[in-house]
Amino acid sequence: MNISNDGNFETREHFSRAIITSIKMPGRKKVLITCPFCENDVIAYVWSLHGRGKRCPDCDTIHYGDGTSVKKLSVQDKRAFMKVVDNERY
Secondary structure: OEEOOOOOEEEEEOEEEEEEOOOOOOOOOEEEEEOOOOOOEEEEEHHHHHOOOEEOOOOOOEEOOOOEEEEEOOHHHHHHHHHHHHHHHO
16 A cells, blocks of 8 residues: 555555456456455456546545556545544654
8 A cells, every 4th residue: 555645546456356358359357356445346458447447436546457446535534534644753
């Protein structure tokens, strides 16, 4: 888990659980990803992961082809992050 320097985004790794292919539709490989934030399964085309990414329909996390998932932090998450940072300083 990584938090960006400005505290607006959190990055985690995701893992692909399966590759779904079809003989009738070459070039249409799909990947089954488990979202590291909400634990829901997301099916995405491989080409979309390497382009703009695939958005999780439940938590708005964006999954990318390099195995990273990025989520914009809510105000409550930012406050919790800042408390942790402040406690580490003192």
